[in-house]
Amino acid sequence: MHVQCARGSDRWESVKTKLRAELGDDVFFNWFGRVLLEEEADDMVRLSVPTRFLKNWIQVHYKDRIMSLWSTEGEEIGRLELTVRGAIRPRGVAFAGNQKQLLASNSNIRTGLPQTGRSMAGAQATSGGAVLKTAAGDLPLQFLQGAAISPALTFDSFVEGSSNGLAYSAVRQMASGETGKIDLLYIHAGVGIGKTHLLQAAAAEVRRDGRKALYVTAEFFMYQLVPALRTRSYSAVKQTMDTVDLLLIDDVQLLHGKQQQQEFCQTLQMLLETPKQVIAAGDRRPEDLNTLDDNIRQRFSKGVVAAIQAPDFELRRNIVEKRIAQGRKHYPTFDVPKPVVDHIARHVASSARDLEGAVNRLIAHNQLTHQPITQELADKTLHDLVRPTELRSVLIEDIQQVVCKHYSVTKSDLLSSCRAHTIVKPRQIAMYLAKVMTPRSLPEIGRRFGNRDHTTVLHAVRKIDKMAKADKALAAEIDLLKRLAHS
Numbered sequence: 001m002h003v004q005c006a007r008g009s010d011r012w013e014s015v016k017t018k019l020r021a022e023l024g025d026d027v028f029f030n031w032f033g034r035v036l037l038e039e040e041a042d043d044m045v046r047l048s049v050p051t052r053f054l055k056n057w058i059q060v061h062y063k064d065r066i067m068s069l070w071s072t073e074g075e076e077i078g079r080l081e082l083t084v085r086g087a088i089r090p091r092g093v094a095f096a097g098n099q100k101q102l103l104a105s106n107s108n109i110r111t112g113l114p115q116t117g118r119s120m121a122g123a124q125a126t127s128g129g130a131v132l133k134t135a136a137g138d139l140p141l142q143f144l145q146g147a148a149i150s151p152a153l154t155f156d157s158f159v160e161g162s163s164n165g166l167a168y169s170a171v172r173q174m175a176s177g178e179t180g181k182i183d184l185l186y187i188h189a190g191v192g193i194g195k196t197h198l199l200q201a202a203a204a205e206v207r208r209d210g211r212k213a214l215y216v217t218a219e220f221f222m223y224q225l226v227p228a229l230r231t232r233s234y235s236a237v238k239q240t241m242d243t244v245d246l247l248l249i250d251d252v253q254l255l256h257g258k259q260q261q262q263e264f265c266q267t268l269q270m271l272l273e274t275p276k277q278v279i280a281a282g283d284r285r286p287e288d289l290n291t292l293d294d295n296i297r298q299r300f301s302k303g304v305v306a307a308i309q310a311p312d313f314e315l316r317r318n319i320v321e322k323r324i325a326q327g328r329k330h331y332p333t334f335d336v337p338k339p340v341v342d343h344i345a346r347h348v349a350s351s352a353r354d355l356e357g358a359v360n361r362l363i364a365h366n367q368l369t370h371q372p373i374t375q376e377l378a379d380k381t382l383h384d385l386v387r388p389t390e391l392r393s394v395l396i397e398d399i400q401q402v403v404c405k406h407y408s409v410t411k412s413d414l415l416s417s418c419r420a421h422t423i424v425k426p427r428q429i430a431m432y433l434a435k436v437m438t439p440r441s442l443p444e445i446g447r448r449f450g451n452r453d454h455t456t457v458l459h460a461v462r463k464i465d466k467m468a469k470a471d472k473a474l475a476a477e478i479d480l481l482k483r484l485a486h487s
Contacts, residue, residue: 024441045077046083053254149200149203149204158201164311167308171198177211185304186305187307188307189283190351194308195281211245212244212245216250221249248280323356324359327363340378362381395438399430399485400414402481403430406484415450433478433485434448436461
């Protein structure tokens, strides 16, 4: 149950803003993009995360910092608890259930659809430590099952549009069993845009056809696959992998550690040597996966790469209408007038997940209060989901390309240690533009410019800023580069 008082919610938003500023967008969204405030009571704050892996990581690396930032918001806390969402929720729980919980449901609950709620721990408990006897050795059944998938995430419940059409078509083709066309597909998208939905839908489709699909998350990879590969059951793992028709790997940006990356590359190479197919998904382009080594990035780049963009208005409206139709199967009297549907699609623009959450909340209010759904009620209920559409950030690669072309230098020059004035000035301008035009942190920008220290980037930013204020010609030149980078 979500007990989020207004003050506690405001403090959590403030803490997240400060964390994002400190860590940069990449790190922040990796570790905190799916963290929710569940409860604030007395001197205790409870946060929830979707996986045990995220819980452990935040507990070890960020717990003290969160408590410190919370105290700067004027409310000292003595205890911070982290829980895994759905860890104790029984399988098959429907949307109905307790009405108070229904009213407070967050946007991760899917309207009127069965909820599995199975965590990794739950899946392991189900297997009871059972093993499969193979000719090559024993293999844990948990490995064969892969990570849990939701029965709600199917191709039928996925809404196709212009922003996801390429990814949708490619995944459906691979799930249908067509070989020889695509053997490796990499999908990248932001949080809540639909990549996990597509991967789990493909897994369900393949299994329904009687073929073998293995769906793994970064957490599953680290805690199940890598340990299995390190043991004497390696031959059993390879033997089993050879029988998998479609391997699906989700959240690859969360894979960390040199040893895991090396073994991941070896496993991927092993799969690609057979006529089997692989679909991987991450939150950015292959070349921007800074936490992974070059071999992995190159491997993904050589496959088919498909982006899922933020949904446009038409797709958002179709998503809302489809979720309303699904909800009506469980609540026949539930109805949303077309002007309200358009209003929701126009103002809840961040992700498909938030649109589903919006419909969930309207169902909850309608069933509890029996009030008709009006635009006024929608505004009141969904106020925290309404946010201005953000412009897509310019990429550092775009800036580097524009600067190189404008000053007739190469990217290698920008990344080199050359101190010639003809190189230093473009390099410093590029670092300055990367800071003011992208959400990247100083350390991230430094890494993208030849692994330079963040203090070097800071010096360049301050120098160019000061020069542009005193030199109108340079200021005009920088404005031109900004327009070119946006174009």
